[in-house]
Amino acid sequence: MIDVKDLVKTFKDGPIETRVLKGISLSVKDGEFIAIMGRSGAGKSTLLYQMSLLDEATSGRIHINGRETHTMTEREKMYFRLAEFGYVFQDYALLPELTALENVALPLLMQGMGNVAAKEKAAEALTRVGLGTRLNNLPSQLSGGEQQRVSISRAIAHAPGVLFADEPTANLDKESSATVMDIFKELHKGGQTIIMVTHEDEYARFAERIIKIDDGRIISDTRA
Amino acid sequence: MLSFTNIRVGFFLAVRQVRRANLWATSLIVFVMLLTFLNLVVVTGLLVGIVAGISNQFRVQETGDVIISALETKTYIENSPQILSFLQTLPQPDVISARYVTSGTAEANYFERTDLNERPNKTGVSIVGIDPVIENQFSGLSRLVGEGQYLLPTDYDTILIGSQLIDRYSFGEQPGLTPLRNVYPGTRIRLTVNGHTREVVVKGILDVPANSPLAARIFMPATEVRQLMGRTDYAVSEIAVLLTPGTDAPTFRDFLKRSGVADNAKVRTFEDAIPNGVAEVQNTFAMIGNAIGSIGLAVAAITIFIVIFINAITRRKFIGILKGIGISGQAIEISYIFQSLFYAAIGSAFGLGILYGFLVPYVSAHPIVLPISNAIIVAPVDGTMLRIGLLVLTTVIAGYLPSRMIVRKNTLDSILGRN
Numbered sequence: 001m002i003d004v005k006d007l008v009k010t011f012k013d014g015p016i017e018t019r020v021l022k023g024i025s026l027s028v029k030d031g032e033f034i035a036i037m038g039r040s041g042a043g044k045s046t047l048l049y050q051m052s053l054l055d056e057a058t059s060g061r062i063h064i065n066g067r068e069t070h071t072m073t074e075r076e077k078m079y080f081r082l083a084e085f086g087y088v089f090q091d092y093a094l095l096p097e098l099t100a101l102e103n104v105a106l107p108l109l110m111q112g113m114g115n116v117a118a119k120e121k122a123a124e125a126l127t128r129v130g131l132g133t134r135l136n137n138l139p140s141q142l143s144g145g146e147q148q149r150v151s152i153s154r155a156i157a158h159a160p161g162v163l164f165a166d167e168p169t170a171n172l173d174k175e176s177s178a179t180v181m182d183i184f185k186e187l188h189k190g191g192q193t194i195i196m197v198t199h200e201d202e203y204a205r206f207a208e209r210i211i212k213i214d215d216g217r218i219i220s221d222t223r224a
Numbered sequence: 225m226l227s228f229t230n231i232r233v234g235f236f237l238a239v240r241q242v243r244r245a246n247l248w249a250t251s252l253i254v255f256v257m258l259l260t261f262l263n264l265v266v267v268t269g270l271l272v273g274i275v276a277g278i279s280n281q282f283r284v285q286e287t288g289d290v291i292i293s294a295l296e297t298k299t300y301i302e303n304s305p306q307i308l309s310f311l312q313t314l315p316q317p318d319v320i321s322a323r324y325v326t327s328g329t330a331e332a333n334y335f336e337r338t339d340l341n342e343r344p345n346k347t348g349v350s351i352v353g354i355d356p357v358i359e360n361q362f363s364g365l366s367r368l369v370g371e372g373q374y375l376l377p378t379d380y381d382t383i384l385i386g387s388q389l390i391d392r393y394s395f396g397e398q399p400g401l402t403p404l405r406n407v408y409p410g411t412r413i414r415l416t417v418n419g420h421t422r423e424v425v426v427k428g429i430l431d432v433p434a435n436s437p438l439a440a441r442i443f444m445p446a447t448e449v450r451q452l453m454g455r456t457d458y459a460v461s462e463i464a465v466l467l468t469p470g471t472d473a474p475t476f477r478d479f480l481k482r483s484g485v486a487d488n489a490k491v492r493t494f495e496d497a498i499p500n501g502v503a504e505v506q507n508t509f510a511m512i513g514n515a516i517g518s519i520g521l522a523v524a525a526i527t528i529f530i531v532i533f534i535n536a537i538t539r540r541k542f543i544g545i546l547k548g549i550g551i552s553g554q555a556i557e558i559s560y561i562f563q564s565l566f567y568a569a570i571g572s573a574f575g576l577g578i579l580y581g582f583l584v585p586y587v588s589a590h591p592i593v594l595p596i597s598n599a600i601i602v603a604p605v606d607g608t609m610l611r612i613g614l615l616v617l618t619t620v621i622a623g624y625l626p627s628r629m630i631v632r633k634n635t636l637d638s639i640l641g642r643n
Contacts (some may be wrong), residue, residue, distance in 0.1 A: 006274070031370075034594070043256045054548055054635055054636045054639070055634075055635075055636045075552075078550055078552055079550070080550075081548065081549065081550040082549070082550020082551075085550075087548060087549055089545070089639070092547075093545040093639070094540075095243075095542055095546070096244075096542075097241050097243075097244040098240055099497070102236075102240065106233070106236070106237075106546075106551065107549050107550055107551070109229075109232065109233050109236060110229060110233050110550060110551050110552070110555065112229050139246075154549065163520075168386055
């Protein structure tokens with residue numbers, strides 16, 4: 001479970017200060033599928049980065065499973081990102097010199113899993129998203145939709161507590177976007193907690209809860 | 225923390241980055257490492273080799289493995305015949321060359337000098353009396369004759385003259401040495417020793433480097449030098465001994481000392497007898513070699529630093545992603561260390577192959593002919609390994625620093641490409 005209380009994030013550029021998040025509070029329960037929506041610059045991605053420990057808030061508190069995150073060391077945060085979270089980025093964020101299988105296996109190796117076991121588990125995760133025949137392809141040999149599915153496989157291979165997705169369909173065509181959302185739907189059915197940032201209503205409807213943000217504040221929090 | 229997992233993941237990443245890197249870029253980096261290695265080892269080896277060439281000339285052409293020479297207070301070795309007889313009974317000597325050495329003057333073209341105010345074509349020389357056959361066995365003197373012919377035991381009033389005594393070969397006037405003009409095989413020379421004068425004919429000219437011990441000497445059959453010196457006994461000035469292969473020179477020197485030879489003469493190995501100047505030049509050249517090598521090492525370090533820095537900065541986004549998905553900063557840094565190690569190891573391996581497979585044997589067989597010596601490459605394995613260690617260490621540090629600089633940047637900034 002994630003609890004966010006009075007979260008503020010300010011960016012400084014010389015003397016100019018921009019307050020992107022202006023005191024956000026929300027709570028995410030295990031197994032929820034949340035879509036965070038808002039127009040460009042509303043602060044939705046910034047909120048996702050704070051909750052997923054990729055960035056540090058200026059003030060406010062985040063508790064993950066009862067643990068306060070701002071007291072965590074960088075090592076503890078790294079552990080959370082590795083073992084408890086999964087990430088799907090807008091531009092897939094795959095390592096170009098690693099095959100699909102190796103991209104997915106890498107975090108498993110970092111968790112101390114053996115080479116063979118990590119590759120078996122990675123192959124399983126790729127097969128789950130329909131890429132069982134593309135294991136040894138490099139990202140450059142895959143389409144955008146396929147790369148995003150590899151990215152999802154990497155995010156879910158270690159069965160994370162929370163899956164964070166930042167505009168996962170933004171770079172995809174309609175068909176690939178639908179495939180990705182179907183995968184999210186299946187994952188959610190299996191009990192996966194998903195927090196997804198999107199600006200497309202069409203895909204936000206897959207979530208059971210939609211949080212709308214504008215100018216750094218939550219303007220609505222509705223359940224489907 | 226340096227853990228097995230970090231090393232394993234670092235290696236996993238490094239292998240794939242190297243394997244799937246641009247072949248030309250990798251080849252270029254390996255080539256830079258190869259050149260750095262050769263710069264480190266060959267330049268120093270060649271500089272030391274120049275002096276080793278000079279030292280070797282002294283051993284081959286003058287001292288042999290052990291040299292017995294007159295005490296400081298004498299111009300000859302007392303009891304020379306007994307010492308020579310004793311040496312000939314021993315199994316260790318291979319060739320024994322007994323020489324008479326004296327100093328005097330040599331004057332050329334004296335018949336053409338019509339004006340007494342004209343500067344005479346004259347120089348101070350060291351005159352060495354030898355047995356031409358034995359000396360040839362000892363130093364291969366006949367092979368060094370560049371013009372004219374070698375001496376025969378039956379020759380009379382003929383000499384071999386070192387190239388630095390002739391202006392055509394020499395670097396010009398040096399303190400105490402004014403080269404003779406217009407001297408060729410067949411030219412008449414007037415030798416003067418202790419007031420005794422003798423006219424001789426140049427039979428051959430020794431074409432040797434300036435630093436050769438033969439360069440400023442005149443060689444004549446021993447009997448004639450004895451006459452010039454006015455010696456009636458057989459007391460020689462020096463006895464040079466070439467030992468049979470496998471004989472240890474210091475052991476033999478000590479044996480001679482214990483046998484009483486040292487009572488009448490100085491007994492020294494080649495190492496003991498090598499002129500101080502040569503040893504100092506050797507050390508100086510080694511220092512210059514090390515200095516040049518250090519510059520090469522610094523260039524290699526900067527090259528690797530730039531290569532890894534550019535690699536890391538262009539991959540900053542991916543480094544951010546790696547950190548974002550939970551790969552530790554140390555595993556990422558280790559991957560760059562492994563890459564640097566790879567470049568250094570492959571470059572050094574190629575360098576070792578070229579060095580010991582081609583350069584050292586080739587240059588040993590065909591020394592580089594330089595004015596001061598015939599240079600070889602001196603590259604002892606332990607010294608080479610030390611330099612490889614230095615190269616690898618420098619490369620690892622040069623690879624680690626830029627990767628650490630990039631890894632320490634904020635994860636999200638790296639992912640989003642923010643400054």
